[in-house]
Structures are given as C-alpha cells and as structure tokens.
Amino acid sequence: MGFIKVGAAYSTLDDSHQAGRNAAEEAVKSSGEPVLTFLFTTDSYNQKIVFEVVKEVVGKSKIVGFCGGGIIASEAVFRHGVGVCTLSGDGLRVVTSLQKELSKDPLDVGRRAGEELLASGIDKGTVFVLPDGFGTDLSEVIRGLYDSMGPDFRYVGGGAGDNLKFFKTYQFTEVGIESDALAVALLDGFIIQTGIGHGWEPEGEPLVITDAKGKRVFEIDGRPAFDAYSERLGEIPKDKFAEYGMRYPLGFPDISGNYLIRDPLALNSDKSIDFVTEVPRNAVGYIMRCDVADLIETAGFVAKMAVKKVEEPQFALIFDCISRCVLMGKEFEKELKIIRESIGMGVPMLGVLTFGEVGSFDDVPLFHNKTIAIAVGGGKKEE
Numbered sequence: 001m002g003f004i005k006v007g008a009a010y011s012t013l014d015d016s017h018q019a020g021r022n023a024a025e026e027a028v029k030s031s032g033e034p035v036l037t038f039l040f041t042t043d044s045y046n047q048k049i050v051f052e053v054v055k056e057v058v059g060k061s062k063i064v065g066f067c068g069g070g071i072i073a074s075e076a077v078f079r080h081g082v083g084v085c086t087l088s089g090d091g092l093r094v095v096t097s098l099q100k101e102l103s104k105d106p107l108d109v110g111r112r113a114g115e116e117l118l119a120s121g122i123d124k125g126t127v128f129v130l131p132d133g134f135g136t137d138l139s140e141v142i143r144g145l146y147d148s149m150g151p152d153f154r155y156v157g158g159g160a161g162d163n164l165k166f167f168k169t170y171q172f173t174e175v176g177i178e179s180d181a182l183a184v185a186l187l188d189g190f191i192i193q194t195g196i197g198h199g200w201e202p203e204g205e206p207l208v209i210t211d212a213k214g215k216r217v218f219e220i221d222g223r224p225a226f227d228a229y230s231e232r233l234g235e236i237p238k239d240k241f242a243e244y245g246m247r248y249p250l251g252f253p254d255i256s257g258n259y260l261i262r263d264p265l266a267l268n269s270d271k272s273i274d275f276v277t278e279v280p281r282n283a284v285g286y287i288m289r290c291d292v293a294d295l296i297e298t299a300g301f302v303a304k305m306a307v308k309k310v311e312e313p314q315f316a317l318i319f320d321c322i323s324r325c326v327l328m329g330k331e332f333e334k335e336l337k338i339i340r341e342s343i344g345m346g347v348p349m350l351g352v353l354t355f356g357e358v359g360s361f362d363d364v365p366l367f368h369n370k371t372i373a374i375a376v377g378g379g380k381k382e383e
Contacts (some may be wrong), residue, residue: 005032005088008315009027009030027085036061037085039051039083039084040071041082042071050082051176064096066352069325070353072352077325077332083351087187093187097185098176098181100178102182108144109141111144113184126188127154127185129156130158131159134161139367141367155359156359190378192375194376195374198295200251215278250279251285260366261370295328296334313376315377316376357371
C-alpha cells in the first residue's frame with residue numbers, strides 16, 4: 001500500500017468562483033497535485049462556475065462529487081458551502097464514471113457504470129456511489145452496479161440533493177456536470193474501511209405493504225396507507241403528518257436483524273404516502289422509533305467501526321442523512337463531535353448531508369434512509 005497525502009477544506013463565501021477556488025487551493029496545499037478530488041457543493045451556488053474553477057485548480061485529477069444538503073466540516077455543518085477533499089500518492093489508482101438519464105432505466109445505469117469502472121482493469125478497491133437522490137428506483141441503481149462488479153469491492157456513498165426544495169440537483173465527474181445521473185469513482189491503492197448505521201428501533205407489531213408502486217405506498221395491512229400508519233401512532237392529525245413522518249419512519253429487517261429505513265415524505269389526498277425511496281409491495285416491516293441520544297451514540301459506533309482497522313487514519317468522508325440533521329436540530333453538533341472524537345482529532349474530515357445513503361450492513365450494498373455512512377482511509381493495522 002502506497003503513502004498518500006490528503007487535503008480537506010471548505011469555504012462558505014457567497015461568490016461561486018471565490019468559494020470554489022478557496023476550498024480547492026486550500027486542499028491542494030496539503031495534498032499536492034491530486035489524483036482524486038471529492039467535490040461537494042450546496043444548491044446556493046452556480047454549480048458550473050464552482051466545478052470549472054475547482055477543475056482548473058486540481059488540474060488532471062479525477063473528480064467525483066455532487067450537490068448536497070449541507071457541508072460537514074470538523075464539528076460543524078454549513079447549509080451554504082463548498083467542500084473539497086484531495087488525495088495524492090504514487091500508488092493510487094482511480095477511475096470514474098458519469099451515467100446520464102438515471103430515472104429512464106436505473107438498473108441499466110448502474111450496470112453501465114460498473115462495466116466502465118471494471119474496464120479500467122482495477123479489480124479491487126472502494127466504489128464511491130453518488131446518485132441523484134431525487135431519481136427513481138435508486139435501489140435498482142445500486143443493484144445494477146453490484147450485478148456488474150460483485151462482492152470484491154467495498155461500496156459507500158449517498159444521494160445528491162438540495163436544501164429540502166426537492167427541485168433539482170447535480171452530479172460531477174471530471175468530464176462534466178449532469179442532473180438525473182449517477183457519479184461513481186473506484187479508488188484503490190490504500191486501505192479504506194467503512195461503517196454504516198442509524199440508531200432506530202422497531203416498535204409494535206409488524207405491518208405489511210399491501211399495495212405500493214415506486215415511492216408511493218397506497219395500502220398498509222389492506223387499508224389506506226395513512227389510516228393504518230396513523231392508527232399505529234394513536235391517530236395523528238393529517239396536518240401533523242410531516243412531523244410524525246420525520247420521527248417515525250418504517251423499517252424493514254434483513255436476515256441478520258438489521259433494519260433498512262424508509263422515510264415517509266408526503267401525504268396525498270387519497271391517503272397514500274410518498275416515501276423518499278422505493279418501498280416494495282408485500283414487504284413486511286415496522287414503525288421505527290428513536291431517541292436522539294441513540295442516534296448520536298450510533299454515529300460514534302459507525303465511526304469506530306470504520307476506523308478500527310485503519311492504522312494512522314489519514315482522512316474520513318461522511319455521508320449523513322439530511323433528515324437526521326433536521327430531526328436533531330442543535331443536537332446534531334453532538335453527532336459530529338462524537339464522530340470527530342471517534343476518528344481522531346487530527347484526521348482531515350469532510351462530509352455532506354445526503355438524500356439517501358449507500359453502504360453494506362453485511363456484503364451487499366443497499367440504499368438507505370435516515371442513516372450515516374462513513375469511509376476512513378489510511379494504513380492497515382498489522383495482523
């Protein structure tokens with residue numbers, strides 16, 4: 001494994017050109033000429049200007065990134081900012097792919113991205129997966145990517161988004177900027193470990209999704225979705241749905257006892273419920289509850305999981321669901337603090353608020369909600 005140099009920086013300047021340049025130049029000061037550049041933005045900037053100035057600063061570096069709901073830097077989150085993480089080192093091997101028209105055929109988009117990465121000849125490493133979080137069937141994107149690439153790789157990432165306007169977002173690689181796209185990067189040359197978790201727990205009896213299509217659930221337990229959901233929570237008023245949906249998502253267990261979270265987003269006039277991510281028909285799940293303290297504790301556990309097999313960690317990337325930030329409010333700073341303490345105070349760290357997260361509880365990567373995924377890179381502990 002080769003030695004790497006890392007730079008991580010951010011800017012909250014209002015001007016798109018200045019913010020992009022300042023963040024990129026500050027990162028490159030630490031890393032030198034990069035091999036791979038992670039670029040995270042928020043929707044308040046001119047994305048084209050930010051992208052072009054960062055590309056100018058990082059030169060021939062591969063680029064992967066997206067527009068998210070906020071930039072995480074150290075123990076703070078900025079809903080207006082540009083974040084740049086640059087990696088350099090003789091042993092690094094990197095390839096990227098930017099696939100358009102994600103919503104047209106998500107499974108094929110994932111497969112094509114995987115095939116392009118494999119065509120590089122890199123046969124191991126970590127795949128950073130950054131789809132448009134507003135796209136359809138994002139679970140199919142992940143499935144297509146995994147179908148192409150298989151279990152020999154590690155997968156981590158999150159969905160692009162905005163500041164909860166749900167309008168339009170952007171994905172980047174060095175070839176350009178797209179919307180409704182999938183940006184991926186395969187990185188090899190040093191050890192990367194990942195962790196994922198959420199802190200939600202099931203409550204009550206199981207429920208069955210008896211009628212659903214895509215992100216819309218029409219019936220739960222054979223009844224209008226809202227009626228069944230509301231009854232489980234002691235009859236909630238329709239005008240309070242958004243508040244309850246934020247606090248009480250659904251969870252679907254896997255064979256290992258982990259729960260895949262699905263986040264209720266909007267109530268429709270026919271009492272159907274739109275979710276952030278697809279919910280399969282006939283799925284059996286639960287209403288989930290949490291304590292904010294449990295969410296924070298889980299974030300620390302996820303960070304420790306990612307860092308425990310890395311000797312002298314050299315950087316960390318964080319993909320943290322925007323709804324966790326909204327739910328926790330000021331307490332979210334405690335989540336970032338425990339992450340920082342778990343990874344190490346001197347380790348360069350950059351993150352983004354995401355619309356869905358990519359990671360594996362066991363081997364197969366899945367698309368999650370209300371979850372945190374962390375990747376830590378550095379040297380491997382000696383056996």
